[in-house]
Amino acid sequence: MIKKNARFNYLICIYLAGITFFTLFRIAETVVYCNHTEGPDDFGGLFGTALWLGFRFDTAVSAYVLLLPLAMLIVGEMARIRKRWYYAIVHYLLMVLYTVCFFACAADIPFFLYFSQRLDATVMTLGSSLPMVVDMIVSEPSYMAYFLVFVAVSVGWWLLGRLIYRKVLMRRLEEETLGYGWSITMAALLLFGLFVGMRGHLTKERPIRPDYAVFCHNPFLNQIGLNPVFSFMKSAEAIGKDRKNPLELIDIETARQQFAMQQEWPLTEGEAVTLPEGTNVVIVLMESMSIERTCLGTNPTASLTPCLDSLMLHGTTFTQGWSAGTQSYNGIYSTHYGHPTLFKRHSLHIDRDMVPRVCGLPQILRDNGYSTAYFMPHKGVFDGMEKFFYANGYERVFEENSYPKEELVGTYGVPDHTLFRHAIEYLNEATAKGPTYVTVATCSNHPPLVLPKGLDFKPKARELKEQMVEYADWSIGQFMAEAARQPWFGNTLFVFVADHGCHLNGSTYDIPLPHVRIPIAFYAPGRLEARLVERQACQIDVSPTILGMLGIDYDNRMLGIDVLKRQRKYSVLGTWETIGAADGELLYIYRKDGRSTLHRYMDGDPEDVSDRYPDRKAELERYVKGIVQLSYQMLQDGTTRCDK
Numbered sequence: 001m002i003k004k005n006a007r008f009n010y011l012i013c014i015y016l017a018g019i020t021f022f023t024l025f026r027i028a029e030t031v032v033y034c035n036h037t038e039g040p041d042d043f044g045g046l047f048g049t050a051l052w053l054g055f056r057f058d059t060a061v062s063a064y065v066l067l068l069p070l071a072m073l074i075v076g077e078m079a080r081i082r083k084r085w086y087y088a089i090v091h092y093l094l095m096v097l098y099t100v101c102f103f104a105c106a107a108d109i110p111f112f113l114y115f116s117q118r119l120d121a122t123v124m125t126l127g128s129s130l131p132m133v134v135d136m137i138v139s140e141p142s143y144m145a146y147f148l149v150f151v152a153v154s155v156g157w158w159l160l161g162r163l164i165y166r167k168v169l170m171r172r173l174e175e176e177t178l179g180y181g182w183s184i185t186m187a188a189l190l191l192f193g194l195f196v197g198m199r200g201h202l203t204k205e206r207p208i209r210p211d212y213a214v215f216c217h218n219p220f221l222n223q224i225g226l227n228p229v230f231s232f233m234k235s236a237e238a239i240g241k242d243r244k245n246p247l248e249l250i251d252i253e254t255a256r257q258q259f260a261m262q263q264e265w266p267l268t269e270g271e272a273v274t275l276p277e278g279t280n281v282v283i284v285l286m287e288s289m290s291i292e293r294t295c296l297g298t299n300p301t302a303s304l305t306p307c308l309d310s311l312m313l314h315g316t317t318f319t320q321g322w323s324a325g326t327q328s329y330n331g332i333y334s335t336h337y338g339h340p341t342l343f344k345r346h347s348l349h350i351d352r353d354m355v356p357r358v359c360g361l362p363q364i365l366r367d368n369g370y371s372t373a374y375f376m377p378h379k380g381v382f383d384g385m386e387k388f389f390y391a392n393g394y395e396r397v398f399e400e401n402s403y404p405k406e407e408l409v410g411t412y413g414v415p416d417h418t419l420f421r422h423a424i425e426y427l428n429e430a431t432a433k434g435p436t437y438v439t440v441a442t443c444s445n446h447p448p449l450v451l452p453k454g455l456d457f458k459p460k461a462r463e464l465k466e467q468m469v470e471y472a473d474w475s476i477g478q479f480m481a482e483a484a485r486q487p488w489f490g491n492t493l494f495v496f497v498a499d500h501g502c503h504l505n506g507s508t509y510d511i512p513l514p515h516v517r518i519p520i521a522f523y524a525p526g527r528l529e530a531r532l533v534e535r536q537a538c539q540i541d542v543s544p545t546i547l548g549m550l551g552i553d554y555d556n557r558m559l560g561i562d563v564l565k566r567q568r569k570y571s572v573l574g575t576w577e578t579i580g581a582a583d584g585e586l587l588y589i590y591r592k593d594g595r596s597t598l599h600r601y602m603d604g605d606p607e608d609v610s611d612r613y614p615d616r617k618a619e620l621e622r623y624v625k626g627i628v629q630l631s632y633q634m635l636q637d638g639t640t641r642c643d644k
Contacts, residue, residue: 007073007087008186010169015062017160018098021153022058022227025105026051028149030224032109036503046216053213053225056200060208061229063197065097070194074187078180084170091165098161099154101229106150108228110143114447114503115326116219116512117575119228120235143447210234211593217606219510235577238344238592247343247632249579249590249625255633258626259559266567273316273564274551275527278435280492281365281546282427282483284476285335285441287328290501291321291517293469296532304461304469307477308519311496314530315523318537318563320584322571323500326515328441329383331499334539336360336439337392338558339631339640340572343579344592348388355384355391356635359557359642361543362393365437367642368552371395371430375423375440377413398422410450412443416475417455419443424482431488440479441499445472493549494523497542508606509599510589511580516573522549536568536584557640559627570623581624586613588620596621 030047043050069090076086108119200208213225286308291297295309296319303309324334325341333347334340337360341347349355366372373396380386380399389397400413403422409415414422423440430436444450449468451459457474459467476496483489498518507513520537522528522545537545540560547554548562561568571582577592586609587601597608598617610617634640 005077005183005186006169006171007077008190010164011066011070011073011190013164013168014094014098014161015066017157017164018062018065018101019055019058021098021102021157022061022105023051023054025102025108025153026054026224029105029109029112032113033220033224036113043218043221044216046218046221049215050213050221050225053215054227056208057213057225057227057230059197060200061101061227063194065094065101067194069094070190074191077183077187087169091161091169095158095161098157101227102153102157103150104228104232106146106153109146111228112223115575116503116507116515117577118223118226118231120231120576141448209593211591211595214595217608219507219512219606222510246636247345247629249343249629250622252629252633254622255626255630258623259630261623262561262566262569265561265569268565268567271533271564272562273528273549275493275524275549276491277551278491279524279550280427280431280435280488281361281370281437281495281550282423282492283335283439283495283497283542284479285331285439286472286476286496286498286519287442287445288500288502289445289469289472289498289519290504290514291519292501292504292514294519296519304466305473307473307480308496308521311476311480311494311523312519312521313532314525315494315496315521316528316531316533316564317519317521318533318535320534320536320571321497321518321520322536322538322573322582323498323516323518324539324573326500326512326575328499329385331497331539332385332441333358335497335499335542336362337640338540338543338560339634340538340540340559340628341574341579342632342635343574343628344576345632346383349384355388357638357641358392358635359555359640360393361546362389362437363642364393364547364552364554365435366393366395368435368554370435370437371433372437373398373426373430373439375419375426375438377415377419377441377443378411379413396426398426409452411448412446415450415452416442416444416472417452417478420475420479420482424479424486427483427488428486431486431491436488442472442475444475445469445502490526492524493528493546495542495546496521496523497539508604509587509601510591510597511573511575511578511587513601515575522546533563535563536571536582537563538568538571538573540572541568555642557634557642559631570620572624572627574624574628579624579628581620583616583620586616586620588617588624590621590624 072090104119111119196202198207210226210231214222216222294305295303324330329346329348330341337358362372372394374389374394375398376385378400380397386397386399403414407414407418419440419442423438427436427438445468449464451467451471457471459470461467461470497520501515501518504514538560541563544558544560544562545564548565573580578589580587580589585602587599590596598610598613599605600609
């Protein structure tokens with residue numbers, strides 16, 4: 001009987017074709033991942049399980065795609081509609097919907113390589129910077145390659161769809177139809193099939209969720225089963241709920257206790273430094289500079305940063321530095337304002353209508369007579385940065401429109417060496433009038449990668465991405481050499497810290513360590529001791545430590561510590577969907593779905609050792625949830641503001 005119904009047959013054929021294309025994308029993403037990492041190709045024989053889970057998620061997405069077309073086909077069957085235009089609408093609707101899904105699959109490949117997570121709604125936080133994002137995609141060759149893959153797949157999809165449309169639907173459209181009884185039966189079966197597909201199972205459990213993809217210790221296998229359309233839609237739904245619902249990780253009294261306990265952490269002996277009054281401060285916020293790129297990585301001989309290495313070895317450098325998150329806004333927020341990244345929230349604009357007001361290093365130094373300036377190479381609207389900085393202590397913000405147009409190179413405006421030159425010019429002028437604080441946020445080491453021409457710079461690496469790390473380091477060297485010739489150099493504290501790390505050799509954990517292990521170095525020749533501090537330090541500690549060295553008395557609204565006066569017991573870190581804490585041996589990870597694990601990260605062991613260290617897990621959990629909860633509460637009640 002089913003052979004006599006061209007309409008339902010057509011829908012089944014389209015579903016099977018869609019599943020095939022989804023599977024091909026999943027296999028292609030796995031191949032790309034293996035080519036960019038040192039991960040095992042066989043995944044311990046578990047890849048088949050990931051593919052099965054992928055089939056379930058692909059079916060869930062397909063069920064939603066097929067729902068409206070199926071309804072139209074049922075109407076056509078019951079009303080005995082034979083007009084070709086009617087079924088052409090159904091066909092083109094299906095083609096377009098699946099094409100949109102395939103675009104998400106293609107975009108997911110570079111997204112996963114960069115962030116170690118499937119495509120999600122965090123990309124919507126860049127909505128105000130859409131032209132810049134589009135330019136970034138068009139300008140980056142590797143991104144364009146994935147776009148061309150999408151185009152090729154789309155052409156193949158439309159050709160196959162046309163074949164199915166003509167051979168299965170149109171050829172038999174005029175044939176004898178099923179009786180109403182059989183038509184109703186077939187429609188009911190297909191609707192039931194879509195219902196099961198949407199739920200992902202026949203049990204009484206809740207419908208299929210992203211955490212259903214988790215089945216082993218390998219974070220890649222736990223994510224490759226997800227369909228990027230599914231992960232995007234679920235995260236968009238979650239973001240909507242998060243904006244309406246308050247963050248509730250732990251009760252606020254316990255949160256305050258965790259912060260108070262920081263004051264009981266061990267003091268250091270003889271490490272505190274007091275710099276002369278009026279010492280200038282320059283923070284170099286380095287784009288995507290993982291500690292693994294430097295001489296302090298696991299393979300020091302593979303360092304691409306001789307200039308930064310020298311500065312770290314001649315300054316006071318923390319060998320266990322952690323970024324707050326894996327996005328630039330995390331690093332910006334935590335480094336300058338002493339607060340952790342906010343779980344499932346954008347730090348620079350947690351509310352659509354209001355810019356957060358946070359009393360951090362910029363405002364405190366400004367209140368103490370410092371001129372304050374932020375140098376970014378790109379447009380100020382990106383991520384809402386310019387608006388945030390002007391509301392939170394910076395007198396001047398230099399962005400793309402502040403520089404001559406002929407100096408702009410690529411999507412991110414001026415290259416690093418040009419940005420540093422403008423910072424030198426400003427420092428020469430500002431320091432002549434009084435103490436000065438400047439942040440220089442580099443960006444050349446971020447795709448799309450554009451190596452400036454006509455420079456006295458000779459890269460040693462062959463790959464462009466490594467050449468850009470070398471160029472970023474060379475630019476720092478040029479900046480410091482020029483700064484050393486200025487009269488203000490001897491009265492300046494330089495701080496080198498990355499906004500976050502980068503994707504390197506895959507990830508053992510859901511928080512990719514190369515993405516959150518960063519350099520944190522304080523450099524003031526003749527005033528700071530040259531030494532490597534074998535302790536932990538977080539981005540939230542940078543501002544309190546600077547203020548400690550300057551000897552400035554201030555009303556502290558930050559949650560970090562002065563790591564030259566007190567030893568950090570636990571570090572706080574995370575991604576958009578996770579928060580974590582590390583104690584120098586164990587790494588605690590809490591996920592948005594409520595799952596939590598504990599790992600011996602110093603050994604690179606993927607095993608969850610929660611059962612072996614229940615007390616230490618509980619301590620780490622209380623700390624990270626407490627600090628994040630307290631930060632959120634302070635923002636909500638306004639106690640982060642300097643005028644409160």
